[in-house]
Amino acid sequence: xxxxxxxxxxxxxxLVEVMVVVAIMAILLAVAVPSFARARxxxxxxxxxxxxxxIMCSKERWALDNNRGPTDTPDMTDLAVPGVYxxxxxxCPSGGxxxxxxxxxxxxxxxxxxxxxxxxxxxx
Numbered sequence: 420x421x422x423x424x425x426x427x428x429x430x431x432x433x434l435v436e437v438m439v440v441v442a443i444m445a446i447l448l449a450v451a452v453p454s455f456a457r458a459r460x461x462x463x464x465x466x467x468x469x470x471x472x473x474i475m476c477s478k479e480r481w482a483l484d485n486n487r488g489p490t491d492t493p494d495m496t497d498l499a500v501p502g503v504y505x506x507x508x509x510x511c512p513s514g515g516x517x518x519x520x521x522x523x524x525x526x527x528x529x530x531x532x533x534x535x536x537x538x539x540x541x542x543x
Contacts, residue, residue, distance in 0.1 A: 457538075463512040464538045467528050470509035471542040474519060474526040477504035482522050489523035515540055 532539030
């Protein structure tokens with residue numbers, strides 16, 4: 420881009436001006452990128468927690484429909500029947516695998532995490 424002087428001659432941006440703009444952009448990116456990464460990890464954990472809640476509710480409905488007790492263990496194939504308990508087999512957005520477990524246990528994700536943390540893949 421060229422700027423006009425009052426005398427009519429055009430002059431370009433100096434190297435110092437361009438470097439200042441690049442430095443400001445680098446500082447803004449250094450602040451923003453980690454924040455976006457944390458937000459992405461948090462949203463993946465929330466989606467996984469939602470899947471775990473669906474698995475838990477499906478286990479309870481399966482137990483009521485089939486007159487099962489707390490020590491019985493349904494398979495994911497029992498729960499992931501389309502239109503019955505879940506729409507399909509849930510998938511962890513972080514690549515973890517789900518363990519359904521017995522009826523008296525909470526379902527688990529292999530990614531795990533500390534309960535109470537924002538990025539935990541556990542049912543809370």
